[in-house]
Amino acid sequence: MVARLFRLRVALAGGLFRGSYARGIRVAFLLLLAFAGAGVAPFLVSWFTDPGALRNVLDVTIGAVVLALALLVPLFDSRRNLAPRQFALFRARPANVAWSMLLTTVASWPFLVFLTWLIALWVARPEWAAAGGILPLAIVLAALFGVVAARFASGLSQLVIGERFAGGFRLTGGVLFVAVLPLLVFVVAESLRSETNQVLVDAARVLAWTPFGAGFAAINDAAAGDLSTAALRVGVLGGSVLVLLLAWFGVAARSLRTIERPRDILSARRGLGWFERFPARPAPVIAARQLTYWQRDPRYRIALVALPVAPIAIVVAFLVAGADMYLAALLPLPIFMLLLGWSQHNDIAMDSTAIWEHVASGIRGWADRAGRLAPAILFGVPAAIIGSSITVTFLGDWRVLPAVIGLNVGVLCVATGVASVFSALMPYPATRPGDSPFVQPQWSGSGSGASQTLSMLAALLLSVAPVWVSAAAIADVSFLGNIWALVFGVGFGLVVLLAGVAIGGKIFDKQGPEILAVTQIFD
Known part of the structure; x- marks a missing residue:
């Protein structure tokens, strides 16, 4: 042999x-x-x-x-x-x-x-x-x-x-x-x-x-x-x-x-973009579709361009008010992570007529929730790690790097978990495909302002825990403290993320027809 x-x-x-x-x-x-x-x-x-x-x-x-x-x-x-x-x-x-x-x-x-x-x-x-x-x-x-x-x-x-x-x-x-x-x-x-x-x-x-x-x-x-x-x-x-x-x-x-489950030889595997890189299962296919949206749909591209504006504006306001440079260096990235995750709170409405496929085919709610979070996680996690190294460079103390990473990853996971719940719980009509990304449909029903406000408040409230632990580790620098801040931030964020996917999936399973009706109001 x-x-x-x-x-x-x-x-x-x-x-x-x-x-x-x-x-x-x-x-x-x-x-x-x-x-x-x-x-x-x-x-x-x-x-x-x-x-x-x-x-x-x-x-x-x-x-x-x-x-x-x-x-x-x-x-x-x-x-x-x-x-x-x-x-x-x-x-x-x-x-x-x-x-x-x-x-x-x-x-x-x-x-x-x-x-x-x-x-x-x-x-x-x-x-x-x-x-x-x-x-x-x-x-x-x-x-x-x-x-x-x-x-x-x-x-x-x-x-x-x-x-x-x-x-x-x-x-x-x-x-x-x-x-x-x-x-x-x-x-x-x-x-x-x-x-x-x-x-x-x-x-x-x-x-x-x-x-x-x-x-x-x-x-x-x-x-x-x-x-x-x-x-x-x-x-x-x-x-x-x-x-x-x-x-x-x-x-x-x-x-x-054992043997591996055979792949369907009749399925095309070339020229499908993101779909080539994901298996033919509900959650991965939805993730591939969402990544395609983020790549091609101007509504998502405009949002990605606009997201960094708010952290920059907040930091400028802090500096004008005479805030400490140490605090100003720490603020931009967590705010960006919070907004990136929170931006998914009405993602289900961006599908417009495509959401009927999920309801008609009986796709489990957790698969819909998990697949939709793929772009925010795949883009946000590298941005959190890369941005944390830049933040620590401005701070001038490499010892706080684990705590800064735990802070940013934790806030990202918490915000996406909360958005996963509110996307199914309180959807409201969004800009239709093909329309200008700056046009927002007028809707007399309640939900748009309440959804935005409540989802942001929930994300801020749940983000207090990783922010508090990381802030304590950054203020009192120690190796064990920073490692604990990293573990706690990532662990707490993952718990909230998984809970959000599970809760949002249950809501989607229960309110599928109502969600479909909301997304079709202006089509």
Whole structure:
């Protein structure tokens, strides 16, 4: 089994060069760049830093990022990885399939690039020779962790997510990457600006006790003579490898005993825009339609352009009144998150005649509620994380970043949860498709002003909890306080969001015909 899989791996690795001559040259050039970057990167750190604390911190941080990518990239994008299900017809036990797939991973381009980086790191650190036997043990365990993590993440993604949901999951991964990238840039810039590099020092101190950075920290500890701490860190890494190995065997066995639900071969999968990236289920399809609306409908585009105006105006008013610059820097983003989530409080009326499909087909209310929130969440979460890094830059204190993120994400989730309830509870006629986005239908019935006022008051009232906890953490800066503010803000917001989807779904199920009647008044 191993020999057969090894030949298959080699064939797949060589298959990248097949096709046109230009494609082969392009692939060879990209692989050459990857190997060159992996081999040169450790030496760049050596050239710009002297042996000591800073180089150790950089090794732990960069090593942790590399091992984290080995786990996360296959989790969100497993299209090019072999799946255990592909070998279900072979007369082999699940354990043999799992071992064979694990061992033959060494015949893949990503692992060879990863191995090149590890070897270059070993060569570029002559001071690591003082670590003795800890050095080869930690390097081997780091290599094993990368292989097993990639194998487990890929298998788990193929088993749980599958082909039906893979497009949406890749989109989620891309959104998270875009959101986290400014944070990494911020951390690097803040570290370069600081003489003590306190950001990287604190980050490395935490990462050194995780499986991602424990191996590299163990080498530094052993080289410094602290063998007991080095042994503990090696134990953390070795234990993590064992846990992932057992999990991989479980995933492989489960994959070989189950099959994925087949996709309808008659359904079109190209040229459908957002619908290509979401599975053919009620909530994801509604989410794809809402994203299409936000992309093409001028009514939504005008709202997105107008949303930042209110926070800016409020901040200007505070500054004119002589408010503290610290407070003025914190205000704009939470206000924007509040308005972004609150703007969905009458989203159901924007569907006009399309809402009848939901009522006539018997779509569950929670699916309608959840699908409609997709644009606000997919746009708002990255904006909250990116904006939080900008806010902290103006504040000048990176330690409050978790609290600021918890504040903004919590307010966004609370506002969208409240809007999910009021969108079904108190809808009122909105601008029809094709009309000017500045035209609002006149309606003598009650509901428009009450819906706007009550939904805003409810969002403000429920936002008090995450705002209060985050404000306390920002005022009295501590690591645990900020982590608690992050956890509480995100957790409280998710609870309100899920409750809003559930309550709004029940209201939609009960009042579907009445909702349809309201949206049809001017059609």
